[in-house]
Amino acid sequence: MSAQSQDSAARQAQNALSLVHVGKTFGDGADAVLAIDDIGFDVAPGEFVSVLGPSGCGKTTLLRIVGGLEPPTNGEVSIAGRSVWSGRGRGEAVLALAFAFQEARLFPWFNIEQNVALPLRLRGVPKPERLARARELCALVGLAGFEGARPRQLSGGMRQRASLARALATSPRVLLLDEPFGALDAMTRDQMNLELQRICAATGATVILITHSIPEAVFLGDRVVVLSPRPSRVHSIHHVELPRPRTIAMQETPEFQRLVRAVRTDIAGYPA
Amino acid sequence: MSPRTRKLLRLALPTLTLALFFSGWSYYVHNAAVSAFILPPPEKIGRAFVALLGDPSVWRHVRVTLTETLGGFLSALVCGVTLGALLAKVPPLEWSLKPFIVALQLIPKVALAPLFILWFGFGLESKIVISGVLAFFPVFANTLVAIKSTDPADREVFASMRASPVQTFVFLELPTALPVILTGAEVAIVLAIIGAIVGEFIGGNAGLGYLAVMKLQELQVDALFGVILLLTLIGLSLYVSVTLMRRLLAPWHQSSAARL
Numbered sequence: 001m002s003a004q005s006q007d008s009a010a011r012q013a014q015n016a017l018s019l020v021h022v023g024k025t026f027g028d029g030a031d032a033v034l035a036i037d038d039i040g041f042d043v044a045p046g047e048f049v050s051v052l053g054p055s056g057c058g059k060t061t062l063l064r065i066v067g068g069l070e071p072p073t074n075g076e077v078s079i080a081g082r083s084v085w086s087g088r089g090r091g092e093a094v095l096a097l098a099f100a101f102q103e104a105r106l107f108p109w110f111n112i113e114q115n116v117a118l119p120l121r122l123r124g125v126p127k128p129e130r131l132a133r134a135r136e137l138c139a140l141v142g143l144a145g146f147e148g149a150r151p152r153q154l155s156g157g158m159r160q161r162a163s164l165a166r167a168l169a170t171s172p173r174v175l176l177l178d179e180p181f182g183a184l185d186a187m188t189r190d191q192m193n194l195e196l197q198r199i200c201a202a203t204g205a206t207v208i209l210i211t212h213s214i215p216e217a218v219f220l221g222d223r224v225v226v227l228s229p230r231p232s233r234v235h236s237i238h239h240v241e242l243p244r245p246r247t248i249a250m251q252e253t254p255e256f257q258r259l260v261r262a263v264r265t266d267i268a269g270y271p272a
Numbered sequence: 273m274s275p276r277t278r279k280l281l282r283l284a285l286p287t288l289t290l291a292l293f294f295s296g297w298s299y300y301v302h303n304a305a306v307s308a309f310i311l312p313p314p315e316k317i318g319r320a321f322v323a324l325l326g327d328p329s330v331w332r333h334v335r336v337t338l339t340e341t342l343g344g345f346l347s348a349l350v351c352g353v354t355l356g357a358l359l360a361k362v363p364p365l366e367w368s369l370k371p372f373i374v375a376l377q378l379i380p381k382v383a384l385a386p387l388f389i390l391w392f393g394f395g396l397e398s399k400i401v402i403s404g405v406l407a408f409f410p411v412f413a414n415t416l417v418a419i420k421s422t423d424p425a426d427r428e429v430f431a432s433m434r435a436s437p438v439q440t441f442v443f444l445e446l447p448t449a450l451p452v453i454l455t456g457a458e459v460a461i462v463l464a465i466i467g468a469i470v471g472e473f474i475g476g477n478a479g480l481g482y483l484a485v486m487k488l489q490e491l492q493v494d495a496l497f498g499v500i501l502l503l504t505l506i507g508l509s510l511y512v513s514v515t516l517m518r519r520l521l522a523p524w525h526q527s528s529a530a531r532l
Protein backbone atom coordinates (compact mmCIF):
# COMPACT_ATOMS: atom_id res chain seq x y z
CA MET A 1 0.00 0.00 0.00
CA SER A 2 1.41 3.40 -0.96
CA ALA A 3 1.84 6.19 1.55
CA GLN A 4 -0.80 8.19 -0.24
CA SER A 5 -3.47 5.50 -0.07
CA GLN A 6 -2.58 4.82 3.57
CA ASP A 7 -3.16 8.46 4.21
CA SER A 8 -6.55 8.39 2.49
CA ALA A 9 -7.45 5.23 4.42
CA ALA A 10 -6.71 7.00 7.68
CA ARG A 11 -8.80 9.96 6.55
CA GLN A 12 -11.70 7.64 5.68
CA ALA A 13 -11.55 5.96 9.08
CA GLN A 14 -12.17 9.29 10.78
CA ASN A 15 -15.25 9.94 8.70
CA ALA A 16 -18.58 8.43 9.57
CA LEU A 17 -19.15 7.95 5.88
CA SER A 18 -16.99 8.37 2.85
CA LEU A 19 -17.84 8.19 -0.86
CA VAL A 20 -14.92 7.94 -3.26
CA HIS A 21 -15.47 8.19 -7.04
CA VAL A 22 -18.79 6.39 -6.88
CA GLY A 23 -20.21 5.64 -10.33
CA LYS A 24 -23.13 3.59 -11.56
CA THR A 25 -24.01 2.30 -15.00
CA PHE A 26 -27.24 0.41 -15.59
CA GLY A 27 -27.26 -2.28 -18.27
CA ASP A 28 -24.34 -2.98 -20.56
CA GLY A 29 -23.23 -2.71 -24.17
CA ALA A 30 -25.30 -0.44 -26.37
CA ASP A 31 -28.11 -0.21 -23.80
CA ALA A 32 -25.85 0.99 -20.99
CA VAL A 33 -27.09 4.06 -19.17
CA LEU A 34 -24.65 6.06 -17.12
CA ALA A 35 -26.71 7.10 -14.09
CA ILE A 36 -23.99 8.35 -11.76
CA ASP A 37 -20.78 9.60 -13.29
CA ASP A 38 -18.55 10.33 -10.31
CA ILE A 39 -19.65 11.32 -6.83
CA GLY A 40 -17.38 11.78 -3.86
CA PHE A 41 -17.79 13.48 -0.48
CA ASP A 42 -17.09 12.76 3.17
CA VAL A 43 -19.46 13.02 6.09
CA ALA A 44 -18.14 13.68 9.59
CA PRO A 45 -19.55 11.83 12.62
CA GLY A 46 -22.78 13.46 13.79
CA GLU A 47 -23.04 15.56 10.65
CA PHE A 48 -26.34 16.04 8.79
CA VAL A 49 -25.92 16.16 5.01
CA SER A 50 -28.84 16.97 2.70
CA VAL A 51 -28.58 15.78 -0.89
CA LEU A 52 -30.54 17.71 -3.51
CA GLY A 53 -30.67 17.40 -7.24
CA PRO A 54 -32.92 17.67 -10.26
CA SER A 55 -35.45 14.93 -10.63
CA GLY A 56 -34.02 11.73 -12.16
CA CYS A 57 -30.44 12.55 -11.22
CA GLY A 58 -29.98 9.27 -9.36
CA LYS A 59 -30.36 10.44 -5.76
CA THR A 60 -32.19 7.31 -4.69
CA THR A 61 -29.70 5.12 -6.57
CA LEU A 62 -26.90 6.87 -4.72
CA LEU A 63 -28.59 6.22 -1.38
CA ARG A 64 -29.09 2.54 -2.28
CA ILE A 65 -25.40 2.27 -3.13
CA VAL A 66 -24.42 3.90 0.15
CA GLY A 67 -26.86 1.63 1.97
CA GLY A 68 -25.48 -1.59 0.54
CA LEU A 69 -28.61 -2.37 -1.47
CA GLU A 70 -27.24 -1.69 -4.96
CA PRO A 71 -23.62 -2.32 -5.97
CA PRO A 72 -21.73 0.61 -7.53
CA THR A 73 -20.07 0.10 -10.91
CA ASN A 74 -17.07 2.14 -9.79
CA GLY A 75 -15.72 3.58 -6.60
CA GLU A 76 -16.01 2.86 -2.96
CA VAL A 77 -18.30 3.61 -0.02
CA SER A 78 -17.05 3.19 3.52
CA ILE A 79 -18.57 3.53 6.96
CA ALA A 80 -15.98 4.49 9.59
CA GLY A 81 -13.24 3.16 7.32
CA ARG A 82 -14.96 -0.16 6.57
CA SER A 83 -15.98 -0.75 3.00
CA VAL A 84 -19.66 -1.35 2.34
CA TRP A 85 -19.01 -3.15 -0.92
CA SER A 86 -15.81 -5.15 -0.49
CA GLY A 87 -13.45 -6.70 1.95
CA ARG A 88 -13.72 -8.22 5.37
CA GLY A 89 -15.43 -5.32 7.13
CA ARG A 90 -18.44 -5.49 4.83
CA GLY A 91 -20.89 -7.20 7.18
CA GLU A 92 -20.04 -4.83 9.99
CA ALA A 93 -20.20 -1.73 7.78
CA VAL A 94 -23.62 -2.69 6.48
CA LEU A 95 -24.97 -3.40 9.96
CA ALA A 96 -24.03 0.13 11.04
CA LEU A 97 -26.56 1.56 8.57
CA ALA A 98 -30.30 2.07 8.72
CA PHE A 99 -32.88 3.30 6.22
CA ALA A 100 -36.13 5.20 6.37
CA PHE A 101 -38.11 5.46 3.15
CA GLN A 102 -40.64 7.85 1.67
CA GLU A 103 -43.44 5.51 2.65
CA ALA A 104 -43.50 4.35 6.25
CA ARG A 105 -43.89 0.69 5.21
CA LEU A 106 -44.97 -0.58 8.60
CA PHE A 107 -46.28 -4.13 8.63
CA PRO A 108 -49.95 -4.52 9.53
CA TRP A 109 -49.45 -7.89 11.27
CA PHE A 110 -47.28 -6.18 13.89
CA ASN A 111 -48.35 -3.45 16.28
CA ILE A 112 -46.28 -0.27 16.54
CA GLU A 113 -43.77 -1.48 19.12
CA GLN A 114 -43.33 -4.78 17.28
CA ASN A 115 -42.69 -2.84 14.07
CA VAL A 116 -40.15 -0.63 15.80
CA ALA A 117 -38.47 -3.66 17.40
CA LEU A 118 -38.36 -5.64 14.13
CA PRO A 119 -34.73 -4.84 13.17
CA LEU A 120 -33.65 -6.00 16.65
CA ARG A 121 -35.75 -9.16 16.34
CA LEU A 122 -33.99 -9.92 13.05
CA ARG A 123 -30.67 -9.58 14.88
CA GLY A 124 -31.72 -12.00 17.58
CA VAL A 125 -32.11 -9.50 20.44
CA PRO A 126 -34.20 -11.13 23.22
CA LYS A 127 -37.83 -10.05 23.45
CA PRO A 128 -37.85 -8.10 26.75
CA GLU A 129 -34.77 -6.17 25.70
CA ARG A 130 -35.99 -5.28 22.21
CA LEU A 131 -39.46 -4.29 23.40
CA ALA A 132 -37.94 -2.08 26.11
CA ARG A 133 -35.84 -0.40 23.43
CA ALA A 134 -38.91 -0.04 21.18
CA ARG A 135 -40.88 1.68 23.96
CA GLU A 136 -37.95 4.00 24.59
CA LEU A 137 -37.87 4.90 20.88
CA CYS A 138 -41.63 5.37 20.71
CA ALA A 139 -41.26 7.90 23.51
CA LEU A 140 -38.37 9.58 21.67
CA VAL A 141 -40.35 10.06 18.45
CA GLY A 142 -43.49 11.18 20.28
CA LEU A 143 -45.51 7.97 20.01
CA ALA A 144 -45.76 7.17 23.72
CA GLY A 145 -49.15 5.59 24.33
CA PHE A 146 -49.40 4.19 20.80
CA GLU A 147 -47.09 1.19 21.32
CA GLY A 148 -49.95 -1.29 21.07
CA ALA A 149 -51.75 0.43 18.19
CA ARG A 150 -51.98 -1.03 14.69
CA PRO A 151 -50.33 0.92 11.85
CA ARG A 152 -53.74 1.47 10.25
CA GLN A 153 -54.91 3.38 13.31
CA LEU A 154 -52.16 6.00 12.96
CA SER A 155 -52.06 9.15 10.81
CA GLY A 156 -49.49 9.50 8.01
CA GLY A 157 -47.21 11.64 10.16
CA MET A 158 -47.39 9.21 13.08
CA ARG A 159 -46.62 6.27 10.81
CA GLN A 160 -43.55 8.14 9.55
CA ARG A 161 -42.48 8.70 13.17
CA ALA A 162 -42.76 4.96 13.78
CA SER A 163 -40.75 4.28 10.64
CA LEU A 164 -38.06 6.63 11.92
CA ALA A 165 -38.08 4.90 15.30
CA ARG A 166 -37.66 1.54 13.54
CA ALA A 167 -34.64 2.91 11.64
CA LEU A 168 -33.14 4.07 14.95
CA ALA A 169 -33.73 0.73 16.70
CA THR A 170 -30.27 -0.66 16.03
CA SER A 171 -28.57 2.63 17.02
CA PRO A 172 -27.12 3.01 13.51
CA ARG A 173 -23.90 4.91 12.99
CA VAL A 174 -25.35 6.33 9.75
CA LEU A 175 -29.02 6.99 9.06
CA LEU A 176 -30.13 7.12 5.42
CA LEU A 177 -33.36 9.00 4.79
CA ASP A 178 -34.96 8.78 1.36
CA GLU A 179 -37.46 11.67 1.30
CA PRO A 180 -39.06 10.44 4.50
CA PHE A 181 -41.57 13.30 4.64
CA GLY A 182 -42.22 13.58 0.92
CA ALA A 183 -45.71 12.13 1.21
CA LEU A 184 -46.82 14.37 4.10
CA ASP A 185 -48.77 17.63 3.95
CA ALA A 186 -46.85 20.89 4.38
CA MET A 187 -47.83 21.53 8.01
CA THR A 188 -47.06 18.02 9.18
CA ARG A 189 -43.83 18.23 7.25
CA ASP A 190 -42.67 21.36 9.13
CA GLN A 191 -43.52 19.64 12.38
CA MET A 192 -41.64 16.48 11.36
CA ASN A 193 -38.58 18.51 10.35
CA LEU A 194 -38.42 19.99 13.85
CA GLU A 195 -38.88 16.54 15.32
CA LEU A 196 -36.18 15.06 13.13
CA GLN A 197 -33.77 17.78 14.22
CA ARG A 198 -34.55 17.05 17.87
CA ILE A 199 -34.20 13.27 17.39
CA CYS A 200 -30.88 13.66 15.56
CA ALA A 201 -29.55 15.88 18.32
CA ALA A 202 -30.71 13.38 20.94
CA THR A 203 -29.14 10.37 19.22
CA GLY A 204 -26.06 12.00 17.70
CA ALA A 205 -26.72 10.09 14.48
CA THR A 206 -24.94 10.88 11.24
CA VAL A 207 -27.60 11.49 8.60
CA ILE A 208 -27.83 11.56 4.82
CA LEU A 209 -31.15 13.03 3.73
CA ILE A 210 -32.38 12.84 0.14
CA THR A 211 -35.05 15.43 -0.53
CA HIS A 212 -36.78 17.45 -3.23
CA SER A 213 -37.44 20.41 -0.97
CA ILE A 214 -34.77 23.12 -0.96
CA PRO A 215 -35.98 24.76 2.30
CA GLU A 216 -36.07 21.34 3.98
CA ALA A 217 -32.52 20.58 2.83
CA VAL A 218 -31.23 23.90 4.15
CA PHE A 219 -33.28 23.77 7.36
CA LEU A 220 -31.99 20.35 8.40
CA GLY A 221 -28.53 20.17 6.87
CA ASP A 222 -25.11 21.10 8.15
CA ARG A 223 -24.20 20.89 4.50
CA VAL A 224 -26.27 20.73 1.33
CA VAL A 225 -24.81 18.68 -1.51
CA VAL A 226 -26.25 19.67 -4.91
CA LEU A 227 -26.01 17.07 -7.65
CA SER A 228 -25.99 17.75 -11.39
CA PRO A 229 -28.51 16.10 -13.75
CA ARG A 230 -27.78 12.60 -15.02
CA PRO A 231 -25.06 11.41 -15.27
CA SER A 232 -24.71 12.99 -11.87
CA ARG A 233 -21.70 14.56 -10.23
CA VAL A 234 -21.40 16.79 -7.20
CA HIS A 235 -22.23 20.22 -8.55
CA SER A 236 -21.70 22.24 -5.40
CA ILE A 237 -21.66 21.94 -1.62
CA HIS A 238 -23.20 24.65 0.57
CA HIS A 239 -22.32 25.00 4.26
CA VAL A 240 -25.24 25.98 6.46
CA GLU A 241 -23.93 28.02 9.37
CA LEU A 242 -27.29 28.66 11.08
CA PRO A 243 -27.16 27.91 14.81
CA ARG A 244 -28.96 24.87 16.28
CA PRO A 245 -31.58 24.14 17.37
CA ARG A 246 -33.15 25.80 14.36
CA THR A 247 -36.68 27.12 14.49
CA ILE A 248 -39.34 27.51 11.81
CA ALA A 249 -39.04 31.29 12.28
CA MET A 250 -35.39 31.03 11.23
CA GLN A 251 -36.65 30.33 7.73
CA GLU A 252 -37.51 34.04 7.52
CA THR A 253 -33.93 35.19 8.23
CA PRO A 254 -31.84 36.72 5.41
CA GLU A 255 -29.14 34.06 5.87
CA PHE A 256 -31.63 31.20 5.39
CA GLN A 257 -33.16 32.87 2.37
CA ARG A 258 -29.74 33.60 0.90
CA LEU A 259 -28.86 29.90 1.16
CA VAL A 260 -32.15 28.79 -0.37
CA ARG A 261 -31.59 31.22 -3.24
CA ALA A 262 -28.03 30.03 -3.77
CA VAL A 263 -29.09 26.38 -3.88
CA ARG A 264 -32.05 27.16 -6.12
CA THR A 265 -29.78 29.05 -8.54
CA ASP A 266 -27.49 26.00 -8.68
CA ILE A 267 -30.37 23.67 -9.49
CA ALA A 268 -32.17 26.11 -11.81
CA GLY A 269 -28.94 26.37 -13.80
CA TYR A 270 -30.05 23.11 -15.32
CA PRO A 271 -33.08 22.88 -17.55
CA ALA A 272 -35.62 20.53 -15.95
CA MET B 273 -83.03 5.46 3.28
CA SER B 274 -82.24 5.74 6.98
CA PRO B 275 -79.74 3.27 8.44
CA ARG B 276 -82.55 1.79 10.52
CA THR B 277 -84.81 1.07 7.57
CA ARG B 278 -81.81 -0.36 5.77
CA LYS B 279 -81.06 -2.74 8.60
CA LEU B 280 -84.71 -3.78 8.80
CA LEU B 281 -84.96 -4.39 5.06
CA ARG B 282 -81.74 -6.39 4.99
CA LEU B 283 -83.36 -8.77 7.43
CA ALA B 284 -86.95 -8.66 6.19
CA LEU B 285 -86.35 -8.99 2.45
CA PRO B 286 -84.46 -12.32 2.43
CA THR B 287 -86.99 -13.75 4.88
CA LEU B 288 -89.79 -12.66 2.58
CA THR B 289 -88.06 -14.21 -0.46
CA LEU B 290 -87.75 -17.54 1.34
CA ALA B 291 -91.37 -17.45 2.53
CA LEU B 292 -92.59 -16.70 -1.01
CA PHE B 293 -90.40 -19.43 -2.48
CA PHE B 294 -91.63 -22.15 -0.14
CA SER B 295 -95.31 -21.17 -0.29
CA GLY B 296 -95.07 -21.06 -4.09
CA TRP B 297 -93.51 -24.51 -4.03
CA SER B 298 -96.17 -25.87 -1.69
CA TYR B 299 -98.97 -24.32 -3.74
CA TYR B 300 -97.58 -25.79 -6.95
CA VAL B 301 -97.22 -29.34 -5.55
CA HIS B 302 -100.71 -29.34 -4.05
CA ASN B 303 -102.51 -27.84 -7.04
CA ALA B 304 -100.62 -29.03 -10.11
CA ALA B 305 -100.51 -32.54 -11.45
CA VAL B 306 -97.12 -33.40 -9.98
CA SER B 307 -96.50 -36.55 -8.03
CA ALA B 308 -95.30 -36.13 -4.44
CA PHE B 309 -92.76 -38.84 -5.28
CA ILE B 310 -91.08 -36.53 -7.76
CA LEU B 311 -91.37 -33.28 -5.83
CA PRO B 312 -92.55 -33.54 -2.23
CA PRO B 313 -94.08 -30.41 -0.66
CA PRO B 314 -91.75 -28.46 1.68
CA GLU B 315 -93.68 -29.36 4.83
CA LYS B 316 -93.18 -33.06 4.08
CA ILE B 317 -89.46 -32.48 3.56
CA GLY B 318 -89.37 -30.64 6.88
CA ARG B 319 -90.89 -33.65 8.64
CA ALA B 320 -88.45 -36.00 6.89
CA PHE B 321 -85.57 -33.76 7.94
CA VAL B 322 -86.65 -33.83 11.58
CA ALA B 323 -86.98 -37.60 11.36
CA LEU B 324 -83.43 -37.80 9.93
CA LEU B 325 -82.04 -35.78 12.80
CA GLY B 326 -83.68 -38.17 15.26
CA ASP B 327 -82.14 -41.22 13.61
CA PRO B 328 -78.82 -42.26 15.29
CA SER B 329 -77.60 -44.05 12.14
CA VAL B 330 -77.74 -40.73 10.27
CA TRP B 331 -75.23 -39.25 12.71
CA ARG B 332 -72.83 -42.07 11.88
CA HIS B 333 -73.07 -41.01 8.22
CA VAL B 334 -72.53 -37.37 9.21
CA ARG B 335 -69.38 -38.37 11.10
CA VAL B 336 -68.05 -40.29 8.09
CA THR B 337 -68.64 -37.41 5.66
CA LEU B 338 -67.15 -34.90 8.09
CA THR B 339 -64.04 -37.05 8.61
CA GLU B 340 -63.54 -37.39 4.87
CA THR B 341 -64.11 -33.70 4.20
CA LEU B 342 -61.87 -32.44 6.99
CA GLY B 343 -59.22 -35.05 6.20
CA GLY B 344 -59.17 -33.95 2.58
CA PHE B 345 -59.28 -30.25 3.45
CA LEU B 346 -56.45 -30.43 5.99
CA SER B 347 -54.22 -32.50 3.68
CA ALA B 348 -54.91 -30.00 0.90
CA LEU B 349 -54.04 -27.14 3.24
CA VAL B 350 -50.73 -28.69 4.36
CA CYS B 351 -49.67 -29.86 0.88
CA GLY B 352 -50.94 -26.72 -0.90
CA VAL B 353 -49.14 -24.26 1.39
CA THR B 354 -45.92 -26.31 1.48
CA LEU B 355 -45.73 -26.87 -2.27
CA GLY B 356 -46.95 -23.36 -3.13
CA ALA B 357 -44.30 -21.78 -0.89
CA LEU B 358 -41.58 -24.11 -2.15
CA LEU B 359 -42.34 -23.39 -5.80
CA ALA B 360 -42.60 -19.66 -5.14
CA LYS B 361 -39.14 -19.65 -3.57
CA VAL B 362 -37.47 -22.01 -6.09
CA PRO B 363 -38.52 -20.82 -9.58
CA PRO B 364 -36.68 -23.64 -11.46
CA LEU B 365 -38.83 -26.10 -9.54
CA GLU B 366 -41.94 -24.24 -10.68
CA TRP B 367 -40.75 -24.29 -14.30
CA SER B 368 -40.01 -28.03 -14.09
CA LEU B 369 -43.38 -28.88 -12.61
CA LYS B 370 -45.34 -26.52 -14.86
CA PRO B 371 -46.89 -29.33 -17.02
CA PHE B 372 -48.28 -31.03 -13.93
CA ILE B 373 -49.58 -27.77 -12.49
CA VAL B 374 -51.41 -26.93 -15.70
CA ALA B 375 -52.77 -30.48 -15.97
CA LEU B 376 -53.91 -30.44 -12.37
CA GLN B 377 -55.75 -27.21 -13.06
CA LEU B 378 -57.44 -28.42 -16.25
CA ILE B 379 -58.34 -32.07 -15.61
CA PRO B 380 -61.94 -32.42 -14.44
CA LYS B 381 -60.72 -33.83 -11.14
CA VAL B 382 -64.04 -35.51 -10.41
CA ALA B 383 -63.25 -37.80 -13.35
CA LEU B 384 -60.29 -39.14 -11.40
CA ALA B 385 -62.54 -40.35 -8.59
CA PRO B 386 -63.07 -43.89 -9.96
CA LEU B 387 -59.29 -44.30 -10.19
CA PHE B 388 -58.85 -43.37 -6.55
CA ILE B 389 -61.55 -45.85 -5.56
CA LEU B 390 -59.60 -48.46 -7.50
CA TRP B 391 -56.32 -47.53 -5.84
CA PHE B 392 -57.42 -46.75 -2.29
CA GLY B 393 -60.49 -48.95 -1.85
CA PHE B 394 -64.05 -48.32 -0.76
CA GLY B 395 -63.21 -46.96 2.70
CA LEU B 396 -62.42 -43.51 4.07
CA GLU B 397 -59.00 -43.28 2.41
CA SER B 398 -60.21 -42.98 -1.18
CA LYS B 399 -62.73 -40.26 -0.21
CA ILE B 400 -60.06 -38.30 1.65
CA VAL B 401 -57.84 -38.49 -1.43
CA ILE B 402 -60.59 -37.33 -3.81
CA SER B 403 -61.59 -34.54 -1.45
CA GLY B 404 -57.95 -33.52 -0.98
CA VAL B 405 -57.19 -33.48 -4.72
CA LEU B 406 -60.19 -31.24 -5.36
CA ALA B 407 -59.36 -28.87 -2.51
CA PHE B 408 -55.61 -28.71 -3.22
CA PHE B 409 -55.52 -26.38 -6.18
CA PRO B 410 -57.02 -23.16 -4.77
CA VAL B 411 -54.77 -23.35 -1.70
CA PHE B 412 -51.69 -24.15 -3.76
CA ALA B 413 -52.32 -21.51 -6.44
CA ASN B 414 -53.14 -18.78 -3.94
CA THR B 415 -50.03 -19.54 -1.87
CA LEU B 416 -47.79 -19.51 -4.95
CA VAL B 417 -49.15 -16.25 -6.34
CA ALA B 418 -49.39 -14.44 -3.01
CA ILE B 419 -45.80 -15.18 -2.02
CA LYS B 420 -44.50 -14.22 -5.45
CA SER B 421 -46.42 -10.95 -5.45
CA THR B 422 -45.01 -9.66 -2.18
CA ASP B 423 -44.57 -5.88 -2.61
CA PRO B 424 -41.00 -5.07 -3.81
CA ALA B 425 -40.99 -1.97 -1.58
CA ASP B 426 -41.64 -4.21 1.44
CA ARG B 427 -38.82 -6.50 0.31
CA GLU B 428 -36.59 -3.43 0.12
CA VAL B 429 -37.37 -2.63 3.77
CA PHE B 430 -36.39 -6.16 4.77
CA ALA B 431 -33.24 -5.97 2.63
CA SER B 432 -32.36 -2.69 4.33
CA MET B 433 -32.72 -4.42 7.72
CA ARG B 434 -30.38 -7.16 6.44
CA ALA B 435 -32.97 -9.90 6.98
CA SER B 436 -31.95 -13.42 5.96
CA PRO B 437 -34.05 -15.22 3.32
CA VAL B 438 -35.64 -17.35 6.06
CA GLN B 439 -36.47 -14.25 8.14
CA THR B 440 -37.94 -12.54 5.09
CA PHE B 441 -40.10 -15.60 4.48
CA VAL B 442 -41.33 -15.90 8.06
CA PHE B 443 -41.84 -12.23 8.90
CA LEU B 444 -42.80 -10.80 5.49
CA GLU B 445 -43.82 -13.27 2.80
CA LEU B 446 -45.89 -15.64 4.90
CA PRO B 447 -47.89 -12.92 6.71
CA THR B 448 -48.39 -11.12 3.37
CA ALA B 449 -49.71 -14.31 1.80
CA LEU B 450 -51.80 -15.49 4.75
CA PRO B 451 -55.07 -13.67 3.92
CA VAL B 452 -54.85 -14.84 0.31
CA ILE B 453 -54.08 -18.41 1.39
CA LEU B 454 -57.08 -18.38 3.70
CA THR B 455 -59.27 -17.01 0.90
CA GLY B 456 -58.11 -20.06 -1.09
CA ALA B 457 -59.07 -22.20 1.90
CA GLU B 458 -62.62 -20.84 1.74
CA VAL B 459 -62.92 -22.16 -1.80
CA ALA B 460 -61.12 -25.36 -0.82
CA ILE B 461 -63.51 -26.33 1.98
CA VAL B 462 -66.47 -26.22 -0.42
CA LEU B 463 -64.58 -28.35 -2.96
CA ALA B 464 -63.56 -30.78 -0.19
CA ILE B 465 -67.23 -31.47 0.60
CA ILE B 466 -67.98 -32.04 -3.08
CA GLY B 467 -65.04 -34.45 -3.28
CA ALA B 468 -66.24 -36.46 -0.30
CA ILE B 469 -69.82 -36.71 -1.63
CA VAL B 470 -68.71 -37.68 -5.15
CA GLY B 471 -66.53 -40.39 -3.65
CA GLU B 472 -69.44 -41.73 -1.63
CA PHE B 473 -71.72 -41.65 -4.69
CA ILE B 474 -69.52 -43.83 -6.81
CA GLY B 475 -67.94 -46.17 -4.30
CA GLY B 476 -69.12 -45.72 -0.77
CA ASN B 477 -70.66 -47.79 1.97
CA ALA B 478 -71.20 -44.93 4.41
CA GLY B 479 -71.56 -41.14 4.54
CA LEU B 480 -74.26 -38.70 3.52
CA GLY B 481 -73.56 -39.13 -0.20
CA TYR B 482 -74.10 -42.85 0.21
CA LEU B 483 -77.24 -42.17 2.26
CA ALA B 484 -78.60 -39.92 -0.51
CA VAL B 485 -78.17 -42.73 -3.05
CA MET B 486 -79.90 -45.16 -0.66
CA LYS B 487 -82.84 -42.84 -0.15
CA LEU B 488 -83.22 -42.45 -3.90
CA GLN B 489 -83.22 -46.20 -4.40
CA GLU B 490 -85.82 -46.55 -1.66
CA LEU B 491 -87.82 -43.83 -3.46
CA GLN B 492 -87.91 -41.75 -0.27
CA VAL B 493 -87.59 -38.48 -2.12
CA ASP B 494 -88.57 -36.41 0.93
CA ALA B 495 -85.73 -38.03 2.92
CA LEU B 496 -83.38 -37.41 -0.05
CA PHE B 497 -84.25 -33.70 0.17
CA GLY B 498 -83.64 -33.93 3.91
CA VAL B 499 -80.13 -35.31 3.29
CA ILE B 500 -79.44 -32.50 0.83
CA LEU B 501 -80.61 -29.96 3.41
CA LEU B 502 -78.37 -31.55 6.05
CA LEU B 503 -75.39 -31.43 3.65
CA THR B 504 -76.10 -27.77 2.91
CA LEU B 505 -76.12 -26.93 6.62
CA ILE B 506 -72.87 -28.83 7.17
CA GLY B 507 -71.32 -27.03 4.20
CA LEU B 508 -72.48 -23.67 5.54
CA SER B 509 -71.05 -24.27 9.01
CA LEU B 510 -67.70 -25.46 7.60
CA TYR B 511 -67.50 -22.46 5.29
CA VAL B 512 -68.34 -20.04 8.09
CA SER B 513 -65.67 -21.68 10.30
CA VAL B 514 -63.02 -21.14 7.65
CA THR B 515 -64.14 -17.53 7.17
CA LEU B 516 -63.90 -16.99 10.93
CA MET B 517 -60.45 -18.57 10.89
CA ARG B 518 -59.37 -15.97 8.34
CA ARG B 519 -60.69 -13.11 10.47
CA LEU B 520 -58.93 -14.59 13.48
CA LEU B 521 -55.57 -15.28 11.82
CA ALA B 522 -55.40 -12.23 9.54
CA PRO B 523 -57.44 -9.53 11.28
CA TRP B 524 -55.41 -6.79 9.59
CA HIS B 525 -56.62 -7.71 6.12
CA GLN B 526 -59.17 -5.45 4.43
CA SER B 527 -61.39 -8.25 3.14
CA SER B 528 -61.66 -9.61 6.69
CA ALA B 529 -63.81 -6.62 7.43
CA ALA B 530 -66.14 -7.46 4.55
CA ARG B 531 -69.37 -9.22 5.47
CA LEU B 532 -70.63 -12.46 4.05
